[in-house]
Amino acid sequence: MSPTITRLTDLATRWNIALAHELPAARRLRRELHAAPCLSGHEHPARTRIVEALSDLIVFEQTADAGAVGRTGPADGPAIAVRAELDALPVTELTGASFAAVGGVMHACGHDVHQAAVVALLRAAEHLDLPLGLVGLLQPREESYPSGALEMVEAGVIERHGIAHVIGAHVHPGVARGAVAAGGGFINAAADEIEIRVEGRGGHGAYPHDASDTVAAIAHIALGIPEVVRRTVSPLRPALISVGTLTAGEGAANVLPAEARIFATMRTTDPADRSTLFDAVRAMAERTAAAYGTTATTTRIEGEPALINDAALAAGADDWLARLGVDGAEPMRSLGADDFSYFCDAVPSLMLFAGVETPGEHPQPALHHPRFLPEDDAVDLVARALMAGYLAAAERVLGIAHHRGDIAGSGDTVGSGEKAGSSGAGPDGEG
Ligand SMILES: [Zn+2]
The missing domain is CATH 3.30.70.360 (Alpha-Beta Plaits)
Structure with a gap:
């Protein structure tokens, strides 16, 4: 096993333990966020609540109107970003859950789960001595235009934080519960x-x-x-x-x-x-x-471009998911669209799909359905999927730094001259 893998394996073990401590609070936060959904372009209250949940650890800067960016781990040098969408949909909730939203707005796409998972992952990373920065991207306007992801890219978020790769994870009823689908190449349509x-x-x-x-x-x-x-x-x-x-x-x-x-x-x-x-x-x-x-x-x-997953990151994430004890799944490819593709166009990036299928008498409905409601443990799965993505991305950035001689002996340091996107081929594979 290479020194990079050994170091990251040790990090994964400690991160997983720290995450387990954060998950009960994150599940409660998910229910709170679910009960208070915000429409596209009006996500300020959701951002405030998420920033507050991390306020003792991370300073966030505002971007793209209702969005925010915050960083933990090394303050300089390259970073890996994880993204959470902030918006909900104009759907009248029919889940009957105790924490169901009222008023014709609903988290029918699971973004409440993604938000809580990012909070848990960032909190759990706080005392771990991460090898690379970990950036939380709180993105507005995924469900509508103008795209919040495009605005964040155009605002220079990627360059300002030296983001080498962006990782996203979306709950999906087409993937078995508890499994995560990676998969390189074409994922979503333009x-x-x-x-x-x-x-x-x-x-x-x-x-x-x-x-x-x-x-x-x-x-x-x-x-x-x-x-x-x-x-x-x-x-x-x-x-x-x-x-x-x-x-x-x-x-x-x-x-x-x-x-x-x-x-x-x-x-x-x-x-x-x-x-x-x-x-x-x-x-x-x-x-x-x-x-x-x-x-x-x-x-x-013109809407968002096709979402092309970086093949090497997808393969790496599959390996780390296995090490974390998470089942893999066949890649989820569809003619759906997600503005995460703007991040993929900026730097080689990876979108994962966390399984929330519930087979049997009451199957989980499709995304955007008024009865779509992932179980609480979806928060855990999305957090682990993002962790696997970070580890795969870190393995790649550190491996390249190592190759170039930026890392000497056991005192691993990463060259701060690493540029965003310099760590691999562009996301231009054919879909
Ligand atoms: Zn969504």
């Missing part, structure tokens, strides 16, 4: 929105020959979209466009409307497909609209 507006000459329904039929045009465009996807993107690369909104007319039966609109989400897994597919949809919409004597205007609202 998510863009497409709006198509068709305009023509409105008129009387009984005189269609004196008008142009925007309803027929928009209907054929909607039906043509899956065809465009099929003919534009290789079937070996997942991609889709789903029309979520189609509107025309204002309620009358006998009025041909002058305008119709489609609002759709486009999910792609390859950066080139993002523009190629959009261009193909625009061309189809224009030609179809022209065939009906109307015009189409197509616009793209």
Whole structure:
């Protein structure tokens, strides 16, 4: 076993013990946070509560409006960051839990669990003599635009703290309870929105020959979209466009409307497909609209890029999860989206999925469902997943520092000149 692994194994043992002491309070904090959810852009109370739970140990700085960043371990040199999303969803909770939220806002995506896990992990790390900084990223606006992750990256959080890697962990009902899925490469899709507006000459329904039929045009465009996807993107690369909104007319039966609109989400897994597919949809919409004597205007609202996990970090995390006694699982890949991908674009990073499946008579519903409610022990699992991610990232940063001769003998010191992202290949693997 290399000296780096021996040192990190010893750290893992002590961290795990310290974590066990923190978890009862963290589980209580999770219930408190669950009962007081905050919508995207209004996460200030959640941030205040989390910062308060760490106020005796860590000084946080405000960022991205309702976000915050705090660091423990060595104050200088490279750091590994763990991220917790702060926002909840406009969902009316139906879990019936004693700590259920009221008022039409709910932690239906498990972010309360992530927040409590980050608090427990940071608290447990306090007296451990960490080899590299540990940065807590309290991120607002994961569920809405503008992305809180993008704003934190653009605010220079990565450079300011020398963050070499970011680790995220998300609860997921598709992974067996107690297991954690890592997996390198493509994890989540790039998510863009497409709006198509068709305009023509409105008129009387009984005189269609004196008008142009925007309803027929928009209907054929909607039906043509899956065809465009099929003919534009290789079937070996997942991609889709789903029309979520189609509107025309204002309620009358006998009025041909002058305008119709489609609002759709486009999910792609390859950066080139993002523009190629959009261009193909625009061309189809224009030609179809022209065939009906109307015009189409197509616009793209750019969302987050595809989430690509660093393959080496994923393999390392699998090893550390096994050492921590946590079961591994098949990678969770989907055309869902998560703005964690902005961190992956900035530095090689890793998103893990913590299993909260409850099979049987009352299966755990999907994320964002009004009955989605992970058990208390999900806090423990998310904390251990983040710990495994830190250890894998530290192994990589220390290993590279060691290679370069920054570490001499047993008095391990890490070169403070290590730059964020200098420790490996960029997250540009094909999804
Ligand atoms: Zn989420």
